[in-house]
Amino acid sequence: MANNDTIINVQQLAFRWQPGLPLVLDIEELSICRGERVFIKGASGSGKSTLLNLLGGVLSPQRGEIIVLDKLLHTLRGSQRDVFRADHIGFIFQMFNLIPYLSMLENVMLPLRFSRQRRERVIARATPIDEARRLLTHLDLHDALLHRPVTELSVGQQQRVAAARALIGSPEIVIADEPTSSLDADRRTAFIKLLSKECQAANSTLVFVSHDSGLEPFFDRSLSLDTINKAGPLNTEAA
Numbered sequence: 001m002a003n004n005d006t007i008i009n010v011q012q013l014a015f016r017w018q019p020g021l022p023l024v025l026d027i028e029e030l031s032i033c034r035g036e037r038v039f040i041k042g043a044s045g046s047g048k049s050t051l052l053n054l055l056g057g058v059l060s061p062q063r064g065e066i067i068v069l070d071k072l073l074h075t076l077r078g079s080q081r082d083v084f085r086a087d088h089i090g091f092i093f094q095m096f097n098l099i100p101y102l103s104m105l106e107n108v109m110l111p112l113r114f115s116r117q118r119r120e121r122v123i124a125r126a127t128p129i130d131e132a133r134r135l136l137t138h139l140d141l142h143d144a145l146l147h148r149p150v151t152e153l154s155v156g157q158q159q160r161v162a163a164a165r166a167l168i169g170s171p172e173i174v175i176a177d178e179p180t181s182s183l184d185a186d187r188r189t190a191f192i193k194l195l196s197k198e199c200q201a202a203n204s205t206l207v208f209v210s211h212d213s214g215l216e217p218f219f220d221r222s223l224s225l226d227t228i229n230k231a232g233p234l235n236t237e238a239a
């Protein structure tokens with residue numbers, strides 16, 4: 001049930017990629033509270049990335065309501081949704097989506113170009129460069145790498161750059177799409193702890209998806225997509 005503390009609320013959501021194709025998602029209700037760190041697990045192909053893209057307003061559902069920070073996403077036009085996302089959501093994409101011709105530092109500072117709100121939050125405390133460096137240092141990426149093109153970084157380093165980019169300017173919501181799949185167990189644990197700590201410090205809500213249920217203990221709450229999604233492989237007649 002949604003209440004004053006709810007930051008994300010989904011009601012009667014149905015999504016299919018194309019008319020005629022079966023539903024990928026059919027979710028009656030999903031609520032996430034402000035400041036909560038939620039883990040959503042699901043097998044490969046179960047619809048995790050699809051759900052995150054719906055929550056971020058990148059995709060629109062065929063049915064149902066998605067309310068984020070009191071805004072009904074489908075009432076926003078495309079460009080308004082882009083601004084809303086830039087202001088309020090830090091997205092760590094499954095494939096990172098770093099800009100290849102920009103340096104590590106430029107990639108991290110990019111959201112501040114698109115969101116005045118996030119830029120002002122940074123400027124109230126530090127210069128954008130100092131804040132980017134602070135985040136990168138916390139994520140164990142040192143100054144020597146700052147001006148390197150991201151294409152010259154290892155996958156694990158790129159993943160941490162993507163995290164710093166999501167965190168800069170303290171967006172209310174950080175959405176992380178399986179960002180640890182290419183890391184070894186030690187680095188994975190360290191990464192999640194750092195991400196969690198940064199989200200806590202900024203009072204950001206963290207929504208993190210993965211197929212790896214070993215990560216559950218690091219979160220306040222864990223949900224299984226198979227349980228909340230009636231269109232899952234165990235319930236194909238929902239299509």
Ligand SMILES: Nc1ncnc2c1ncn2[C@@H]1O[C@H](COP(=O)(O)OP(=O)(O)OP(=O)(O)O)[C@@H](O)[C@H]1O
Nearest residue numbers: 017024042043044045046047048049050051094211
């Ligand atoms: N652009 C697309 N067009 C059509 N179908 C798609 C598209 N993207 C994903 N799908 C389908 O939607 C379903 C859910 O895909 P999704 O990428 O959300 O899964 P996932 O849980 O994120 O998987 P993984 O753990 O492998 O990343 C899959 O059956 C997939 O084939």
Ligand SMILES: [Mg+2]
Nearest residue numbers: 048049094178
């Ligand atoms: Mg995915």
